[in-house]
Amino acid sequence: MQRAGEGFAMEPQGTPPPAPGQGGGRYRWIWVLFAVFAIMGLARMSGQRDAQVAGTERTPTPSWARHKVERVTPTPTPRPTTAEVSFLISGSAFGAHITYSDGRGGIHQTSQKLPWEKTITVPLGMPVSISAQNTTAQGAVACRISVNGITAVTATADTAYGIASCSTLVR
Numbered sequence: 622m623q624r625a626g627e628g629f630a631m632e633p634q635g636t637p638p639p640a641p642g643q644g645g646g647r648y649r650w651i652w653v654l655f656a657v658f659a660i661m662g663l664a665r666m667s668g669q670r671d672a673q674v675a676g677t678e679r680t681p682t683p684s685w686a687r688h689k690v691e692r693v694t695p696t697p698t699p700r701p702t703t704a705e706v707s708f709l710i711s712g713s714a715f716g717a718h719i720t721y722s723d724g725r726g727g728i729h730q731t732s733q734k735l736p737w738e739k740t741i742t743v744p745l746g747m748p749v750s751i752s753a754q755n756t757t758a759q760g761a762v763a764c765r766i767s768v769n770g771i772t773a774v775t776a777t778a779d780t781a782y783g784i785a786s787c788s789t790l791v792r
Contacts, residue, residue, distance in 0.1 A: 701745070702744060702745055703742050703743060703744055703745060704742070704743055704745055704768050704769050704792070705740055705741075705742060705768070705769050705770070706724065706740065706741050706742070706743045706749050706766065706767070706768055706791060707738060707739070707740045707765075707766070707767040707770075708721050708738065708739045708740075708741075708749075708751045708764070708765075708766055709736065709737070709738045709764070709765040709766075709767070710733070710735060710736065710737045710738075710751070710753040710762060710763070710764055710785075711735055711736040711737075711762075711763050711765075712735055712736075712753075712755070712760060712761045712762040712763045712777070712785075713759075713760040713761050714735060714755040714756065714757055714759070714760030714761060714762050715734065715735070715756065715757055715760065716732060716733060716734045716735060716756045716757075717732070717733060717735060717737070717753040717754055717755060717756055717762050718730070718731075718732050718753070718754045718756060719731050719732070719733055719737060719751065719752070719753050720751070720752050721739070721749070721750065721751040721752075722748070722749055722750045722751075723741055723743065723749070724741070724743030724744060724747035724748065724749045724791060725743070725744070725747070732756070735762070743791045744791070745791055745792065746790065746791065746792075747790070747791050748788060748789070748790050748791070749766060749788065749789060749791055750766075750786070750787065750788035750789075751764050751766060751786070751787050751788075752764065752784055752785065752786040752787070753778075753784065753785050753786075754778075754782060754783070754784045755778060755780075755781065755782050755783050755784075756782075757781070757782075758781040758782065759781065760779075761777060761778060761779035761783070762777070762778050762783065762784075762785045763775065763776065763777040763778075763785055764776050764777075764785040764786065764787040765787065766787045766788075766789050768789070768791055768792065773789040774787045774788065774789045775787065
């Protein structure tokens with residue numbers, strides 16, 4: 622019998638490991654080539670980005686993105702502060718004594734043949750009125766007040782010396 626460690630010599634199999642600082646040449650070249658290709662790839666991508674910045678190969682911007690959008694708040698249209706008021710006196714009577722207020726505190730009187738019409742400008746919120754008295758014993762008189770072309774009030778008097786009276790608040 623053999624004692625432990627006798628007769629069995631360990632023979633190296635294959636190639637011996639490289640000495641420190643001298644081995645791994647094949648793998649080192651693979652890593653060097655990988656690094657070179659990586660650097661070249663990065664340089665190429667950087668060059669393409671620089672070309673895009675310079676404008677040589679630029680993707681067109683969509684038309685909706687080219688226009689600057691400004692938000693404009695519309696200025697509200699100022700509300701009118703006055704209105705056109707039309708007074709009309711008509712009828713089958715020959716004439717009438719007419720009294721009207723102008724919405725500013727003034728009272729006006731006139732005697733006129735019929736029909737008679739007067740248009741004035743009145744501040745909103747002011748009262749206006751008109752009255753017409755038949756000057757004869759026959760016929761009728763009628764009054765009408767229109768604000769901005771829309772009839773606000775009418776009245777008729779069909780008696781001898783009758784009075785038609787209209788009044789409204791200007792709106």
